[in-house]
Every structure is written in C-alpha cells, then in structure tokens.
Amino acid sequence: MIRIGFYGSDVDIDLWRAALKTRLPSFEIARLLDDAGQQCDVALVWAPPPGALSDCANLLGIIMQGQGVDHMMRDETVPRSVPLVRLVDPDMSNALSHWAILCALDFWRDADHYRTAQADRRWDPRPQRTATGGQVGILGTGAIGSVIASRFAALGFSVRGFARSERHIEGVEMFAGGDQLAAFADGLDIVVSVLPLTPDTTGIINADFLARMSARAFVINGGRGPQIVDDDLLAALDSGHIGGAALDVFAVEPLPQDHRYWTHPSVRVWPHVAAQTNADTAADQVAAAIISMMDGQVPANMVDWSRGY
Numbered sequence: 001m002i003r004i005g006f007y008g009s010d011v012d013i014d015l016w017r018a019a020l021k022t023r024l025p026s027f028e029i030a031r032l033l034d035d036a037g038q039q040c041d042v043a044l045v046w047a048p049p050p051g052a053l054s055d056c057a058n059l060l061g062i063i064m065q066g067q068g069v070d071h072m073m074r075d076e077t078v079p080r081s082v083p084l085v086r087l088v089d090p091d092m093s094n095a096l097s098h099w100a101i102l103c104a105l106d107f108w109r110d111a112d113h114y115r116t117a118q119a120d121r122r123w124d125p126r127p128q129r130t131a132t133g134g135q136v137g138i139l140g141t142g143a144i145g146s147v148i149a150s151r152f153a154a155l156g157f158s159v160r161g162f163a164r165s166e167r168h169i170e171g172v173e174m175f176a177g178g179d180q181l182a183a184f185a186d187g188l189d190i191v192v193s194v195l196p197l198t199p200d201t202t203g204i205i206n207a208d209f210l211a212r213m214s215a216r217a218f219v220i221n222g223g224r225g226p227q228i229v230d231d232d233l234l235a236a237l238d239s240g241h242i243g244g245a246a247l248d249v250f251a252v253e254p255l256p257q258d259h260r261y262w263t264h265p266s267v268r269v270w271p272h273v274a275a276q277t278n279a280d281t282a283a284d285q286v287a288a289a290i291i292s293m294m295d296g297q298v299p300a301n302m303v304d305w306s307r308g309y
C-alpha cells in the first residue's frame, strides 16, 4: 500500500483519487497538511506552502501536478535528496499552444478594435496584417514550446525559438544561450514565453528586449511572471512601442487588486489558466512515476536541481 500525500489548493483530490484508481494496485491518498497526509511515501503536489513536506519522514519522491517547479526550488525545506518529477503532459502542451495562438491571432487580426467598433455600432475596417509574414519568437522550446513553435509555423508565421542550448525544430530558426538573445528579439512582432523560472530567465523580457521588438509588437507570457520586468513592459505599452500583452502569470498571484495590469487598455489579464492540469491525462505519468519510485528506479521527467527545472 503506497500512501500519497496531496496538496493543491484549488484542486479536487477526488478527481485524482478516481484517475489513479485504475492505474495503481493499491494506494491511499490524503491531504498533506492533515494528519493522514503526513505519513505519506510519495507527495503529489501543486504549489504547497513552504515547509509542507518537512514532516514527511520517509518520502520516496515528489511529483508535481504541473510543469513549473519554481515554488519547490524556493522552499529550502524540500529535500534535495529525493526525486522531484514534473509533469510533461501533451494535453498541457496542447492547451498552452491553443491559448498562445488565441492571444496572438486576436492581436494579429485586431479583434479588440472590432469588438469596440461593434459595441459602438461602428463599421470601421482596418488594413489587414499579412497572413504570411509575422515574426513570432518562442522563449523556451522544451516539451511545450516546441509544440507552440511548430503550430505557429504551420499557421504561416515565421518562427524563432530560443533555448538554453542548441536544438533543432523543423521550420523554426533557433537561437541558443544568452549571447543570442538580442538577435532572437530583433524585429519580433510577437513573443511567447513558456520558459521555466530560473535566475537566467528572471527579467529576460526587459526594456532592452522590448526595444528590440518591432513597433507595436505583442507580448504573451505563459511562463512565469518574474520573466517580465513589469515596469519596463508598462513603460513600453504606455509609449505605444509595445502594442499589447496577454499575461497568464504574474510575479504575485493572484494579481494584486491595485496592479496597473488590471486596467491597462492594452493588457489582457488571465488568471493562470492557460494550461490547467487534467488529472485524467496526467494520471498515467503520475502512476508510472510512483511505481518507479516504489521500485527504486529513476522516474522519467526528473527535475535537475542545479539547472532549476
């Protein structure tokens, strides 16, 4: 019998119980901060409060309910000696690519303008942007970013990808490492970040990056909030150099009530919903990770503590 300690503040534990039932021989699942959860062998968590795992004495491993692991990196009490596994679920790559494409095309085809015009009963055509020529840049070309890059390419956009190290994606011009960031940013019409949060990616979309993008460019962030220097983005939006932004992630979540993003006419605020975890599609991977941990094997999609993702 394996005991799973569960944390996820808005997540339904019963959905996971049902999803794992057909995939694991025998298990118990209980909320981590309740007494029963503290006895767990494996933790299945999303953004647990700092220290939530510190009483779990015999932990075999930790499995994330999502892709990002930045909250675990920040918590010094999370044991570095046990495997930490992140979810790599094609369903999430699909969802995030749909969201990025939705935001990009909404901007590219001036949907805001036509919504306002309709509200005013105004027939007000604008020149259409080219259906072939937009330059899109994807920051982060791992499991999610590579899918997004290929799909933008299939829509006819010219696509660049930026990654930490060299890799190949069919039809995508690749840039690798900090030295190539400026060349990647030069002339982008749309940037999409799906990067993990690490010291290298913090503040990567800053005044210099934004100044390199083309006039009236669009910024889409589905990575992590601190990748954008908010004051720099707001200044670029105010000056009109950046035409708009769709943001799903923020330095502080929920986005504070008094934040300027809420009311900025060129900003679309999404409450971290671009790709929500689907217990049904993720359960195979979670069950496989648990079985590996029980057998003392190395599970797939382990996080590298030194790399930060």
Ligand code: GLV
Binding pocket: 065, 066, 067, 068, 069, 275
């Ligand atoms: C969501 O933000 C995730 O990291 O999975």
